[in-house]
Amino acid sequence: MDFFPFLVTQCLNALSQAALLFFLGVGLTLIFGIMRIVNFAHGSFYMLGAFIGYSVARGTGSFWAGLVLSPLIAGGFGTAFEIGLLRRLYRRDASAFLMVTFGLTLVLGEVVRLLWGVQGLQLQLPTALAGIVFLFDEPFPVYRLFLIGAGAVVAIAIWQFLERTRLGLLIRATSQNAEMVQALGVDVNLVRSGIFGVGCGLAALGGVLAAPMVTASLGMAANAIVDAFVIVIIGGMGSFPGSLCAALLVAFVQVFGTYYFPDFAIAAMYLLMLLVLVIRPGGLLGKEA
C-alpha cells in the first residue's frame, strides 16, 4: 500500500472517530459549562440513544426516523430527570450531582437490560450509507464519511447557536452568573432543564450514530462515560472548542496509535490525558485547574 492513500484513509478514519467522540464530549461539556455539574449518566444516555434508535428504526423501518426521534426521546427523559430530581440539588455540593447521576446510571443500565436484553443489537444502515467508496483505490465505508459530515454540521450548528443567537447569549450568560440572569427576568430553571435535555440528546445522537458500527450493547455506557470524561478533561471543563480539539486529538492518537503500537493503543488515550494535565492542569482550553 502506498503511503499517501494510507495516510488519507487513516486520517478520514480518525476524523470519523473524532466525530463520535465529539458527540459524546460536547453534551457533557455543555452541561458542565452552563450548570457546573457533571452528568455521570451521560454514557447511559449514549447507550439509551442507541437502543431507542434501534427500536424506532425497526418499528418504522427507517434509520432516519431513529436518528431523529431517539435524541428527542432521550433528551425529553433527561429534562424530566432534571426537573424531577436534580433541581432540588442546586444548593448542594457538586459531588451530590455526580452521585445522583451515578445512581441513575445503575437504574438506566438495568432498565435497558430488562427492556432490550443482554444481546448486542445491530442497527441496519439504509442502503445509501451502507456501501463503500474508493479513495485513491482504497475502499472506504460511506458511513464513516457520513459521520464526518454529521460531526461537522452539529459542531457548526452549536457554535453558531451559542455565538449568534439571543438564546445562545442567554445560555452563556447563565454560565457566568445565574443570579444576574435570573434578576433580568429570565427563568434560569427553564434554561437549565433545556440544556440538560439538549446535552442528553446529543449523547443519544452519538449513540444512534455509533450503533451501526459497534452494535447497541450494555457495555457501551461504561466505555462511553470514560471516553467522555477524558475528552472533557483534555479539552478543559466546560469549553466547547476544547471538546472539539480534544476529540480530534484523541481520535488521531487512537487511530495512529492502534496502527503503530497496537499493544499500547489502549493506554494511549490515558497517557495523552496525563501529558495534557502535566502541561496544562486545566485542560487545553480550560481556564484553570
Place this chain on the structure above:
Amino acid sequence: MALLELDNLTKRYGGLVAVNRVTMRVDVGEVRAVIGPNGAGKTSLFHLITGVVRATEGDVRFNGRSLNGLSPYRICQAGLSRTFQLTALFPEMTARENTRLSAQARLARRWQPYGGGSVFAEAARRGDEALERLGLTDVARRPAGLLSHGDQRLLEVAMALAQRPRILLLDEPTQGLSVEETLSAVETLSGLLADGQLTVLLVEHDMEVVFRLARKITVLHRGSVIADDVPEVVKADANVQAAYLGGYT
C-alpha cells in the same frame, strides 16, 4: 531593619498592568497600610506577596531572602500569616478548633499520623492565647460558621496570630462589616497592635480604619505607588487627594 521588601514588583495580565514597579518596605515592629481606590492593585499586591500569583517582574524579599516562586504554604512557613478579604474559615469546626489547626501548622510534629495529645495541647494553648487577645474566648466553643460576621473576621485574625507570625498580613479586616461592627473590630485590633510587638501589613480601603491602625501608609493608584509616608503627610498630599480622597469626602 527591613523585614519585608518589595523590589520593582510588577504583575501584568496581558495588556493590563495590575501592579506596576512597586517598591516598598515594612520594618520590624511597623504597622503599614496599603490603601488605594478600588482597582488600585491592593489585592493583586497581596496575592504576589503570599505566592497565590507569580510576579511578572521584580522580587519579594523576606528577612533578606527571596520568596519568588515559593508556593503559598512555604511562604506561610517562612513566617508570613495572612487573612483573606472574603472570610475563609473552617465553618463546621469550633472557633477553638480553627485556631488550634492554625497553630498546629507551626509545630514540628504537625503531620504525626497517630496519637498527638501533646501536639494538640501545645497548638490549643497557642490558639486559646490568640482567641483571648481578640476577645473571642466566650465564643470559642461555637462552630465558626455560626459566629457573627464581626467575630468571624476577628477569628481569622486570631488564626493568623496563633501561628506567631513574624509578619501579619491583613486583607481588608473590616470588609463587609456594619458601621458598629467595624468600630468594635477596630477597637479590638488597635488594642492588639498597641504594644508595638507585631509587624503588620494591612490592605484596606476604609480610611477611618487605616488612620486608626496604621503608622505608615503606602498609597497605590492604578498599580503604582503615588505616596509613601506617615498618615498626616499622606492625608495632606495633593496627588493622593486627587486620586482618592478627592472623591472620598
Place this chain on the structure above:
Amino acid sequence: MGNWRLFFLAAIVLAAAPLGLPLFAMTLLTEALILGLLAMSLDLMVGYTRMISFGHAAAYGLGAYTCGFLALHTAMPLPFSLLAAALLAGVVAIGVGWVCTMATGISFSMLTLAFAQLLYALAFKWTSVTGASDGLAGIPRRAGPFGMTVLETRNGYYYLVLASMLGGFALCRSLVNSPFGAVLRGIRENEAKTLSLGYNTRLYKISVVTISFALGGLAGALYAPFAGFANTDLLFWLFSGQVLIMVIVGGQGTLVGPILGAAFFMLVEHVLSAYTDAWALFFGLIFIGFVMFALEGIWRILTSRLPARSRA
C-alpha cells in the same frame, strides 16, 4: 470513651459469630467484612478529606490480582502475600495520587475513574499475569508461616479477615484523630485556607490516597483466596461506584458507617436477588434516595436515635 467499649463489644460479638451462624451466613459475613474494610479505606478519602474517588476498585483489584498471582506462582505464606499486595497498592497509589491531585473537585473524581479504567484495560491485555478476561482462577489459601494451617479452614480465614478489619479500623481511627487527621478535616472544609495556613495540602492528599489504597489493596488481597478467583469485574468502574455507595449510604466520615454500608449492601443484594434479578435497579433507587434525603447515612441516623451516645 464509650466508643471503645462499643468497639470491643462488636469485636467480641463478631469473634463469637462462627459458634452460632450457619455456613452460608458465615460466607456472607466474611465477604461483608472484606467489603467493609474496603469501604472504610475509601472513607478516609471521601468522608475525611472530601476527595470523591470513583476509582477505588483499582485498589481492590490490584490487591486481589497481586495476592492471587503470588498464591498461584510462589510458595509465599498468605500473610506475606497480603502485606505484599497492600504494599504494591500503596506504591501504585503514590503515582495515582500524584497525578489525580493535580486536579480538585469533580475533575479529581473523573481522573480517579480514568485511572481505574486504565488498570482495567491493562488487566485485559497483560494475559501472562492477569489471565485477561478469564482472570485468575483456583487461587489457593496458602498455609501461614511456620506451618500454620489454620488459615486454610473456613473459620480460620474468617478470623484472619476479622483481625485485618479490626486492625484496619484501629489504624484509621488513630489516623483521623491524630494531628494528621486534623489537617485532613481542614482540607475537607476549606482546602485553600489549609494551604495558606502553611500545610502542603497536596502532600497530605497524596498520603491519604496511599494509605487508602494500601488498606483497599489489603481488602482485595483478602478477597482473592476467599473467593478463589480474581477477575476484571473487581477493577470495573461499576464496582468503584458500588463502594462509594456503601460509604455514602453507611455514613461518610464515620469509619463505622461505611462498614455498616457494606453489610447493608450485601444484605440488600442477598434479599433482593431472591425476588428479582434486577436488584441493581432498586439499589440505584435506594442510593439516589440516600443522596437526596439522607446524606448523613445509616450510622448517624442510628446514633441520633440513641440520645445518650450522641451527646458524648
